[in-house]
Amino acid sequence: MNHDFFFDPQLETLSRSELEKHQRSRLTEMLEVVLEKNHFYRRKFQEAGCKEIYQVGDWQRVPFTTKAELIADAESHPPYGSNLTYPLEKYVRLHQTSGTSGKPLVVLDTIESWESWKECWGLIFRAAGITPVDRVFVAFSFGPFVGFWAAFEAGPALGLRVMTGGGQSSLQRLEAIYKHQATVLVCTPSYALHLAEVAREQEIDLSASPIRITIHAGEPGASIPSTKQRIQEIWGAKCFDHIGASEVGPYGFECHCQPGGVHINELDFICESINPSTLEPAKPGEAGELVLTSLNRWGFPVIRYRTGDLVRLGQPKPCACGREFRTLLGGILARTDDMMIIRGVNVYPSAVEAVVRGFKEVAEFEAEVFTHQGMEEMRLRVEVNTRARPHCESIQTKLQEELRNRLGLRIEVEMVAPRTLPRYELKARRFKRQGRLDSEGG
Numbered sequence: 001m002n003h004d005f006f007f008d009p010q011l012e013t014l015s016r017s018e019l020e021k022h023q024r025s026r027l028t029e030m031l032e033v034v035l036e037k038n039h040f041y042r043r044k045f046q047e048a049g050c051k052e053i054y055q056v057g058d059w060q061r062v063p064f065t066t067k068a069e070l071i072a073d074a075e076s077h078p079p080y081g082s083n084l085t086y087p088l089e090k091y092v093r094l095h096q097t098s099g100t101s102g103k104p105l106v107v108l109d110t111i112e113s114w115e116s117w118k119e120c121w122g123l124i125f126r127a128a129g130i131t132p133v134d135r136v137f138v139a140f141s142f143g144p145f146v147g148f149w150a151a152f153e154a155g156p157a158l159g160l161r162v163m164t165g166g167g168q169s170s171l172q173r174l175e176a177i178y179k180h181q182a183t184v185l186v187c188t189p190s191y192a193l194h195l196a197e198v199a200r201e202q203e204i205d206l207s208a209s210p211i212r213i214t215i216h217a218g219e220p221g222a223s224i225p226s227t228k229q230r231i232q233e234i235w236g237a238k239c240f241d242h243i244g245a246s247e248v249g250p251y252g253f254e255c256h257c258q259p260g261g262v263h264i265n266e267l268d269f270i271c272e273s274i275n276p277s278t279l280e281p282a283k284p285g286e287a288g289e290l291v292l293t294s295l296n297r298w299g300f301p302v303i304r305y306r307t308g309d310l311v312r313l314g315q316p317k318p319c320a321c322g323r324e325f326r327t328l329l330g331g332i333l334a335r336t337d338d339m340m341i342i343r344g345v346n347v348y349p350s351a352v353e354a355v356v357r358g359f360k361e362v363a364e365f366e367a368e369v370f371t372h373q374g375m376e377e378m379r380l381r382v383e384v385n386t387r388a389r390p391h392c393e394s395i396q397t398k399l400q401e402e403l404r405n406r407l408g409l410r411i412e413v414e415m416v417a418p419r420t421l422p423r424y425e426l427k428a429r430r431f432k433r434q435g436r437l438d439s440e441g442g
Contacts, residue, residue: 004131005256005321007122011267013322023270026295033085034301040073040083041303059272064279064291065305067097067247071105080108085299095146097246098218098427107146107246108300114150116268116296120250121154123265127255127321128213128240130184132159137182137211139173139191141425142166146246147218151186160184170198177209185214189221189231189239190428196234197363197423200385207236217242217250218427220350223262223331226357241331243309248292248302252328255321261314261329268296271326272304273313276336287312289336290328310334310348340369340433342378345409349431355406356380361388361395364421369433379412383421 006012014022034041050061074081084091091108098104109117130136136155140148142164155162163180165173165187174195177185185192192214199206214237216222222231222241231239241262243252251269252262264271273288274281282288290311293303314327334348341347349367356365361384368379380403384395392415403411422429 005127005129007119007126008267012123014267014324016316016324019266019324022267023295026268027270027293030295030298030301033298034303038083038085038301040081041301043082059304062304065302067105067306067308070247071103074106080106083300084108085301086110091299094144095149095246096144098145098147104144105247109297110299113297113299117150117249118154118157120244120265120268120296121151122158123267124151124215124242124250124253125154125158125160127253127263128215128238129256130158130160130213134183134213135161135163135181135210136184136186137163137165137173137177137180139165139185139187139195139425145426147426148186150250151215170195171202174199174202174204177211181210183210183212185211185235185237187214187216188218188424188426188428189216189227190219190424191426192216192231192235193227194364194423194425196231197385206234209235209237211235211237213238213240215240215242217244220332220334221353221357222254224350224354224357226354230357230360243328243332245307247300248305248307249294249297251292251294252331255319255323257320259319259321259327261327262331263319263323263325263327266325269294271313273311274306276306276310282313284315285312287333290332308336310336310338338431340376340378340431342369342376342409342411344375345407347378347407347409351407352378352380352403353430355403356382356399358402359395359399361385361391362399363418364423365430366421367431369431377412378409379414381414381416381421383416383418386418389418 003009035045044063048063090110092111093109093114096104096106138148138152152162196206214231214235221227222239228239240254243262244250251265254262270293272291274291276289287310290307290309292305292307294301310333312329314329316324316326318324334350338349339346352367356362363383363385366381370377384392396413396415400413
């Protein structure tokens with residue numbers, strides 16, 4: 001076994017029974033502290049009549065937690081809410097959610113819980129095969145959104161040289177990648193493609209860049225085969241997906257074997273999948289809403305947290321990488337509230353992107369959903385790269401045909417002028433519905 005792909009080989013290669021025993025022990029230890037000191041969860045458990053629950057598999061009486069509930073609690077107990085296990089002076093980091101799906105939620109971390117974020121990123125880096133010889137460039141603005149803050153701080157603990165792209169233009173970031181010979185790029189998949197667009201305009205050949213690995217989060221793109229392939233071809237690098245959330249932490253990663261999905265870090269998280277309508281466990285192979293319990297973040301815990309992400313949770317089985325963690329097959333499929341019914345057909349943003357990204361000529365796209373004669377319709381606005389502009393009409397026809405073949409829908413495609421559509425560094429907002437923006441990604 002090659003230990004270069006592990007942060008903690010002994011724990012990451014536990015058998016399934018040993019892993020579940022580890023989870024039970026961590027859960028018991030956490031609940032003893034949280035149910036004594038955390039007002040939010042003590043109240044929730046008492047109201048639900050489950051004051052003492054210490055079994056990973058016995059969750060039916062344990063209430064779910066939602067983001068709306070946490071935001072309402074913060075409004076009732078300003079400024080940070082009652083989901084705090086320790087006195088305020090124990091908290092050393094303050095971040096907030098991106099706000100793409102509503103009002104931002106402020107999240108606090110203690111020294112211990114922030115260290116756990118960094119350790120989770122240690123696993124993410126190692127699973128991708130990143131070692132101390134690598135140099136990591138983080139193309140991120142470093143604002144209040146937690147984003148890649150933990151990735152930036154975890155790198156030095158692993159002996160990695162880490163460089164920030166904060167405060168730089170896209171061209172300056174490309175120049176820094178070459179100047180400092182960065183071998184790893186960390187950013188959203190949309191921004192990796194935007195950097196490629198800027199490079200093409202400046203006649204920079206990214207396939208000859210020093211980047212050998214790219215790690216992406218914030219959107220489902222890096223698990224969409226056409227998007228992943230496009231990033232890999234443009235950058236000449238291996239592309240890895242990673243999943244996290246401000247209120248949960250960095251919980252998902254692709255290993256170097258890339259088994260068609262994203263592993264859940266079950267050392268630090270308990271995962272479930274439920275039918276979002278009935279709240280019953282999703283059936284094997286059925287898409288359901290991902291529910292997570294964090295075992296390593298006691299200062300701001302989340303227990304049975306409904307992420308709002310639609311996933312297909314694979315059955316436990318050993319991976320060729322040596323881990324027995326469960327896998328989200330295909331990564332995050334969509335947000336549970338992202339589904340659109342276009343002329344009677346269920347459509348997710350990721351399905352549209354999977355088709356569009358198959359056209360290498362497309363530089364950017366945007367979708368508008370509107371009502372016409374009582375039916376929901378969709379229109380795509382599409383930009384193509386400089387070389388493809390003389391062939392817009394042909395690309396338009398082929399894209400409309402592919403959308404009809406793959407999605408079973410006639411979707412209008414409108415070709416727009418260069419630089420008409422916005423570019424994104426953080427979570428992309430490509431889908432507009434009757435005057436409002438729908439978030440993209442998890």
